[in-house]
Amino acid sequence: MVNSLETHLSYARMACGLRWIISLQCFGYAASLAVPSHLNSWLLPLQGDAFAGSVDTTIALILWVAGCALPFLGRASLPASQTKWSCPVVRCDAALLCFVAGWTFFNAVLSWQMNIEDKFAATDPFGHAVRFVAPVVLLVCVTGTGYYPKLEGYLRIGIASTFIGHGLAAYWLKPGFVDLIVGTIDTFLGSDWRLAEEREKIALLLLPWIGRIDFLLACLILLPSKYRKTIALWMGIWGFVTATSRLTAFGIERWPDLIIRAANWGIPLLLWWEMRAKIKSSKHS
Amino acid sequence: MKPTTLHLTLLLSISLLKGISANEKTPWLDEKFVNQKTVGLSKLESSNPAQWRVIWKTDPANKATVSWTTAMVGKNHLVHYDLKSRKGFPKNYTYKKVSDRNGRFSGSGGEHFHHARLAELKPSTTYWFVIESDGLFSPEMHFTTAPVNDRSFSVLFGGDSRSGHFARAQVNLLMAALSEENPEIIAFAHGGDYISSGKNWGQWSRWLSQHELTVAASGKVLPIIPTRGNHDGGPLFDEIFDSPGGKERENYFSTRLSSQVALVTLNTETKAGGAQRTWLGKTLQSLRPEVRWLLAEYHRPAWPAVKRPGAAQEFWVPLFEEFDVDLVVESDGHVIKRTVPIRNEKKDSTGVVYVGEGGLGVSQRKPDLSRWYLRSPGMATRGHHVMNIRFTPEKIDYKVVLLDRSIADQAIFRPRKK
Numbered sequence: 001m002v003n004s005l006e007t008h009l010s011y012a013r014m015a016c017g018l019r020w021i022i023s024l025q026c027f028g029y030a031a032s033l034a035v036p037s038h039l040n041s042w043l044l045p046l047q048g049d050a051f052a053g054s055v056d057t058t059i060a061l062i063l064w065v066a067g068c069a070l071p072f073l074g075r076a077s078l079p080a081s082q083t084k085w086s087c088p089v090v091r092c093d094a095a096l097l098c099f100v101a102g103w104t105f106f107n108a109v110l111s112w113q114m115n116i117e118d119k120f121a122a123t124d125p126f127g128h129a130v131r132f133v134a135p136v137v138l139l140v141c142v143t144g145t146g147y148y149p150k151l152e153g154y155l156r157i158g159i160a161s162t163f164i165g166h167g168l169a170a171y172w173l174k175p176g177f178v179d180l181i182v183g184t185i186d187t188f189l190g191s192d193w194r195l196a197e198e199r200e201k202i203a204l205l206l207l208p209w210i211g212r213i214d215f216l217l218a219c220l221i222l223l224p225s226k227y228r229k230t231i232a233l234w235m236g237i238w239g240f241v242t243a244t245s246r247l248t249a250f251g252i253e254r255w256p257d258l259i260i261r262a263a264n265w266g267i268p269l270l271l272w273w274e275m276r277a278k279i280k281s282s283k284h285s
Numbered sequence: 286m287k288p289t290t291l292h293l294t295l296l297l298s299i300s301l302l303k304g305i306s307a308n309e310k311t312p313w314l315d316e317k318f319v320n321q322k323t324v325g326l327s328k329l330e331s332s333n334p335a336q337w338r339v340i341w342k343t344d345p346a347n348k349a350t351v352s353w354t355t356a357m358v359g360k361n362h363l364v365h366y367d368l369k370s371r372k373g374f375p376k377n378y379t380y381k382k383v384s385d386r387n388g389r390f391s392g393s394g395g396e397h398f399h400h401a402r403l404a405e406l407k408p409s410t411t412y413w414f415v416i417e418s419d420g421l422f423s424p425e426m427h428f429t430t431a432p433v434n435d436r437s438f439s440v441l442f443g444g445d446s447r448s449g450h451f452a453r454a455q456v457n458l459l460m461a462a463l464s465e466e467n468p469e470i471i472a473f474a475h476g477g478d479y480i481s482s483g484k485n486w487g488q489w490s491r492w493l494s495q496h497e498l499t500v501a502a503s504g505k506v507l508p509i510i511p512t513r514g515n516h517d518g519g520p521l522f523d524e525i526f527d528s529p530g531g532k533e534r535e536n537y538f539s540t541r542l543s544s545q546v547a548l549v550t551l552n553t554e555t556k557a558g559g560a561q562r563t564w565l566g567k568t569l570q571s572l573r574p575e576v577r578w579l580l581a582e583y584h585r586p587a588w589p590a591v592k593r594p595g596a597a598q599e600f601w602v603p604l605f606e607e608f609d610v611d612l613v614v615e616s617d618g619h620v621i622k623r624t625v626p627i628r629n630e631k632k633d634s635t636g637v638v639y640v641g642e643g644g645l646g647v648s649q650r651k652p653d654l655s656r657w658y659l660r661s662p663g664m665a666t667r668g669h670h671v672m673n674i675r676f677t678p679e680k681i682d683y684k685v686v687l688l689d690r691s692i693a694d695q696a697i698f699r700p701r702k703k
């Protein structure tokens with residue numbers, strides 16, 4: 001009885017957290033569609049600017065709606081016994097989640113395919129993994145077909161993939177990452193072009209270690225260990241720091257870059273919160 | 286003949302004549318003409334020298350690289366050149382230069398590149414040349430080295446030739462016509478995104494062949510100053526343009542176009558904020574007191590008309606403002622744009638103007654006219670185009686020429702007060 005209630009609570013907590021994270025992510029993706037997407041670049045020579053632009057606008061609109069609606073469609077996120085497929089709210093919820101998962105996945109694949117000569121872009125399907133795994137997991141919660149420990153496992157695989165993708169890019173010294181570090185140092189220590197070359201050297205020293213640590217964290221979150229809670233917290237904080245570096249390097253107008261990565265930092269924090277809640281409740285019982 | 290019939294006949298004749306003259310001036314608007322020209326490109330087979338180009342990097346008054354492609358490795362690759370036309374008879378040319386760098390294009394079916402680096406050239410001098418590979422010859426062509434004095438000259442600028450192959454051929458033919466008519470035009474600065482996929486040899490090969498269309502009927506070649514774009518990743522860019530900027534500097538370099546004009550080419554496809562920024566600062570600092578006209582060019586815009594700003598805005602714009610760069614040329618957005626003068630992220634008459642953004646054949650986009658820096662006296666529109674920028678002691682004359690030769694935008698820039 002206690003176990004069943006506990007699982008129910010875990011489901012509810014996870015679904016609630018996922019909803020807010022995915023909602024934030026939707027706003028980030030929608031805002032980023034104010035400028036042409038990878039899909040737009042692909043469609044442009046085939047269908048022209050008007051068609052490519054209208055596709056972007058339509059996708060943005062759906063994402064804005066999803067971002068607003070998802071937190072309030074929470075009633076549907078119950079285990080199987082309480083899910084009502086006949087309910088239009090549940091169907092709407094599922095459709096939006098399918099769209100969000102589809103768009104985030106498609107976007108990652110297109111980012112790679114549209115820049116096929118760029119090895120860093122090839123890491124995007126991994127680097128973006130948690131962004132499309134999160135809506136899929138919530139979809140499973142909604143339909144009530146998932147087994148809770150498995151769902152948690154999928155989220156851990158998603159976040160590990162993201163860390164491996166980013167770790168690879170860091171290890172290979174992605175130029176964009178160097179600029180994030182240099183830009184952030186500039187923000188805190190003052191911009192000086194005479195020192196820029198030295199700051200680049202610092203970034204080039206740091207990045208391989210950042211990559212190695214990302215790989216290590218990805219392994220640790222997958223393996224069973226008593227430190228998993230701490231690892232999840234560490235990944236959450238690090239995910240937030242790296243997502244925020246877009247703003248510290250390039251300014252507040254890059255806010256969509258922070259929330260588009262909501263899952264990168266939100267999912268490990270959610271896992272940490274959930275593990276903490278579980279430990280607390282087991283201590284009480 | 287009744288007066289009405291006479292009038293009609295006259296009107297018809299005038300309109301026909303007008304039509305003929307318009308067509309003569311813009312024959313590339315006719316599909317048949319473009320197809321004919323495309324069919325007439327040199328064949329890439331055996332050792333036949335094809336896909337010729339002249340490349341300018343740092344010192345175009347004294348140096349130029351003549352480059353070409355052969356379908357097979359070959360043995361003897363050289364350029365015969367002279368200060369006079371020798372009608373293509375190789376033995377009559379005074380000078381020859383054996384190719385300095387040869388190699389197989391990455392991912393190709395055996396096609397090879399050849400780069401003959403001509404040095405110790407005389408400034409403001411026309412050089413006539415033929416290319417030889419294993420006894421097979423190109424037609425005679427010529428180019429003029431950059432001046433070292435303050436004479437007036439023009440450079441064509443443009444970017445994004447990547448996906449519209451027909452429109453690309455049309456713009457190339459327009460450039461050839463402009464270059465033929467105007468001896469003042471001495472070079473062509475390409476702002477990047479030559480093709481869609483930088484590792485695809487087939488796409489590059491097509492671009493290289495179509496680049497022959499920029500050669501005027503007289504054989505006048507416009508040396509190309511290459512910028513790397515986001516679609517030009519991979520090793521082929523360096524193989525095609527003989528690694529502009531060298532290995533250490535990843536495709537960024539400055540070109541001294543005359544005693545009073547310098548163009549700094551930057552690379553938005555690598556680290557922008559570190560070594561490249563320090564190099565840019567040092568370069569602008571040393572060039573600014575020496576030249577009247579200081580320009581920069583790179584691919585991803587700092588002040589885009591369509592997309593969001595690239596890293597250039599954060600890292601390079603403060604330097605352009607500190608060293609009062611006169612004009613910045615950007616690409617990537619697939620529009621025509623000219624910003625208001627910008628300083629400290631505001632319109633300021635002492636600021637820097639940014640033009641662009643690529644129309645050498647790629648499908649055009651609709652610019653976002655609500656952006657503050659595009660409002661009058663700035664502008665933005667769309668259309669395949671090339672920018673003709675003329676440098677004189679008194680002014681920079683900037684014109685955007687469309688395929689039908691109409692002028693989409695023009696502006697004059699005066700020297701900054703010292």
Ligand SMILES: [Fe+2]
Nearest residue numbers: 478514515617
């Ligand atoms: Fe581009």
